[in-house]
Amino acid sequence: MNIFLLTLIRDLKMAFRNPSSFLNPLMFFVISISLFPIAISPDAETLMNIAPGIIWVITMLSVLLSLNSLFHYDYDNGVLEQIVISHHSLPLVLLGKTTAHWILSGLPIILLSPLLGVALFLDSKSIYILMLTLCLATPCLSLVGSIGASLVVSIKNSGMLLSLLILPLYIPILIFATSAVSQSQFNLPVNGQLYFLGSILIFSLISAPFISAVALRISME
Amino acid sequence: MSKLSVNNLSCQRGYNLLFKNLSFELNSGEVLRITGQNGSGKTSLLKIIAGLNSPELGSILFDQSKSNSERYQLETLFLGHYAALSLELSCIENLEYLTNLSTENIAPNFHNALYKVGLKNYEHELARNLSAGQKRKIALSLLFITHSKVWLLDEPFTALDSNGIKIIESQIEKHCEKGGLCILTTHQDCNIKNLREISL
Numbered sequence: 001m002n003i004f005l006l007t008l009i010r011d012l013k014m015a016f017r018n019p020s021s022f023l024n025p026l027m028f029f030v031i032s033i034s035l036f037p038i039a040i041s042p043d044a045e046t047l048m049n050i051a052p053g054i055i056w057v058i059t060m061l062s063v064l065l066s067l068n069s070l071f072h073y074d075y076d077n078g079v080l081e082q083i084v085i086s087h088h089s090l091p092l093v094l095l096g097k098t099t100a101h102w103i104l105s106g107l108p109i110i111l112l113s114p115l116l117g118v119a120l121f122l123d124s125k126s127i128y129i130l131m132l133t134l135c136l137a138t139p140c141l142s143l144v145g146s147i148g149a150s151l152v153v154s155i156k157n158s159g160m161l162l163s164l165l166i167l168p169l170y171i172p173i174l175i176f177a178t179s180a181v182s183q184s185q186f187n188l189p190v191n192g193q194l195y196f197l198g199s200i201l202i203f204s205l206i207s208a209p210f211i212s213a214v215a216l217r218i219s220m221e
Numbered sequence: 222m223s224k225l226s227v228n229n230l231s232c233q234r235g236y237n238l239l240f241k242n243l244s245f246e247l248n249s250g251e252v253l254r255i256t257g258q259n260g261s262g263k264t265s266l267l268k269i270i271a272g273l274n275s276p277e278l279g280s281i282l283f284d285q286s287k288s289n290s291e292r293y294q295l296e297t298l299f300l301g302h303y304a305a306l307s308l309e310l311s312c313i314e315n316l317e318y319l320t321n322l323s324t325e326n327i328a329p330n331f332h333n334a335l336y337k338v339g340l341k342n343y344e345h346e347l348a349r350n351l352s353a354g355q356k357r358k359i360a361l362s363l364l365f366i367t368h369s370k371v372w373l374l375d376e377p378f379t380a381l382d383s384n385g386i387k388i389i390e391s392q393i394e395k396h397c398e399k400g401g402l403c404i405l406t407t408h409q410d411c412n413i414k415n416l417r418e419i420s421l
Contacts, residue, residue: 003321010310010318017309017347078303079318085272086322087294221274 003088007096008103015104021069022104025062029109032058033116044121051120052181055130059109060170063141066105067166068159070097070149071216080153084220091209094216098146098209106138122185129184133177136197143208144169150216173200223249223284223370225270225402230279232265239265240421243279249370249400252393252413256406257421263406264302266421267373270404271299283371298323298369300377304356308349312340312359315348319360324367334365338388354380361385364392372396374405386411 015022036054037047074080083093113134117127148166152158180193224246231241239262247253255263268274270281272288281288283296306315316331335344338358348356357380364372372393378386390413393403397415405411 001321006318006321010307010314013314014307014309074307076303077307078301078305079307081273081299081301081303082305082319082322085294085297085299087291087325088322 003086004092004096004099007093008100011097011100012103015100022066022108025066025105026108026112028065029058029062030112030116032061034119037119048121048123048185049182051117051122052126052130052178052185054120055113055116056133056174056178056181059134059138060141060167060174062109063105063138063145064163064166066101067142067145067149068162070101070146071153072149075153080216081220084217090213090216094146094150094212095209098142098212101146102139102142106134106142109138110134122181125187126181126184129190130181132194133180133197136194136201137173137177140173140197140201140204141170143204146212147208147215150212151219153216154219173197176200223400223402225283225371226281227270228280228282230266230269230281231277232262232269232274233277234262234265241278243421245419247402247404247417249402250397250415251402252397252416253402253404254407254411254416254418255404255421256418261421263421264375267299267375267404267406268301270371271297271373273299295325296369297371297373298363298367299373299375300360300363301375304360306348306356306359309347311345311347312351313344315359316362316366319363320366323363324369329366331366334362335359337365337392338362339385352380354382354385357381358385361389364389364396370401372401372403372405374403376407377405378407378409378411 033054036050040046040050071080074083084090086093110131113131114127117130122130145166148162151165152162155161176193176196180190183193184190226246228244230243232239243266245253255266257263265274269276270288272294283293286292305319310318312335313331316334320329332344335341338361340355340358340362343351343355348359361377377389381389386409390411394414396403
């Protein structure tokens with residue numbers, strides 16, 4: 001079988017045998033979003049206005065929470081050494097790991113988002129656009145995040161450093177995604193933002209595995 | 222007849238120069254033991270030969286292929302300090318993944334390899350439930366599967382019982398009789414034929 005699929009299946013298998021590793025960031029996502037109506041106001045109009053921002057910021061933070069463990073575990077037990085010296089293409093193996101990370105962190109968020117959208121009084125069209133932006137942009141979060149995770153893999157407790165490195169790269173994604181959802185609430189066209197998110201996705205899909213492979217070789221030295 | 226040649230290798234870690242102008246050649250059938258005190262650069266040397274780290278100066282060739290080529294990576298097997306195991310996976314799942322990473326073996330016999338190192342009936346046990354020595358043995362069972370010619374073993378006998386050490390020693394001898402070569406570091410005595418030593 002292809003090394004991409006083997007890595008993907010291995011990482012998913014490991015995660016499902018230790019579910020707290022990927023359930024914690026998801027719990028954080030659901031709990032923190034459901035606290036906003038209690039803390040700010042249960043008023044539909046207020047919540048509707050801030051919903052795109054809330055959902056997107058919390059998505060970003062929960063992906064960041066799970067990014068730290070992307071390579072750390074394999075670094076500590078020595079599997080990453082074997083991956084780096086393997087004759088297989090390193091970017092392909094890393095793409096497998098990143099895909100597994102997206103399936104465990106991004107995909108559940110996409111599936112949960114309609115529920116939380118309803119809780120924040122988003123209308124059906126905005127929920128549809130919200131899911132669309134999440135589908136386009138959560139893979140970018142994992143891909144761009146993998147670059148940062150491979151840069152800091154040899155540093156213990158690198159969560160803060162990782163956030164500092166990665167958050168600036170997340171900002172364009174945040175701007176386009178939230179503006180798409182809030183414009184759709186006023187029935188304005190959102191094609192431009194979606195095209196931008198799509199192009200960011202294609203660009204990061206093509207470049208991120210290669211950059212993180214180089215970064216990983218540097219940090220393994 | 223294969224040959225691994227190390228030419229004028231120098232390695233620096235931090236401000237320390239670990240070794241410089243290190244050269245040696247190793248032919249098929251030979252075992253090289255690297256000796257030296259703690260911190261003398263044994264692991265660094267093995268990692269450089271494995272292609273994991275790059276040396277400050279010098280080069281490594283195996284039958285004319287450079288250490289960053291795909292052929293070189295297929296021909297070398299590196300087992301490091303860590304057992305390279307994921308605790309959530311069973312013995313056989315761990316071994317499958319490691320085999321896929323390191324060789325292009327079409328139909329490896331995992332059960333046989335685990336049987337040879339004394340892990341019969343542990344195939345589907347999760348690695349977290351095993352002792353340190355047993356974990357080590359999973360990684361070492363790769364030696365019964367791989368087709369790589371150059372074995373780079375960093376402290377392979379750590380945590381092994383005396384019987385386990387004998388099994389691994391005899392497997393290294395078999396490998397060399399078949400034309401392979403092996404570089405290892407260990408602080409324990411080892412009884413292997415054709416053993417050469419260099420000191421760092």
